[in-house]
Amino acid sequence: MNKTELIAAVAEKAEISKKDAEKALKAFTDTVAQELKNGEKVQLVGFGTFEVSKREAREGRNPRTGETMKIAATNMPKFKAGKALKDMMN
Structure with a gap:
């Protein structure tokens, strides 16, 4: 949809x-x-919760060159389904 x-x-x-x-x-x-x-965070009882997940800075690797690089810390949106929504799916 x-x-x-x-x-x-x-x-x-x-x-x-x-x-x-x-x-x-x-x-x-x-x-x-x-x-x-x-x-x-935004909590809709029975539906779910929208919140921010913090990702720490970390080291990654460039797949093309194999070179190590730093990945900055970021904030990511996250949705966690509520019990009623989970029950509706099963």
């Missing part, structure tokens, strides 16, 4: 226009991204 299909499905399920569904989806994604950027 791509973004357009998701917007159409949300609009149908919520009985709203596609334009309003697109606004709601954009507001949701922007809000989650901003909270993650601020170092916060």
Whole structure:
């Protein structure tokens, strides 16, 4: 499912226009991204948790040359599915 299909499905399920569904989806994604950027986590009980995972700096190897290189520390977004979502899949 791509973004357009998701917007159409949300609009149908919520009985709203596609334009309003697109606004709601954009507001949701922007809000989650901003909270993650601020170092916060977003927890949706029964669905899951969006949080930031910190990756430490490490040494890597260039596969082409075999040369050792430093990989900088980074913050990565992470999603952990909630129990209800996991149960729904099984």
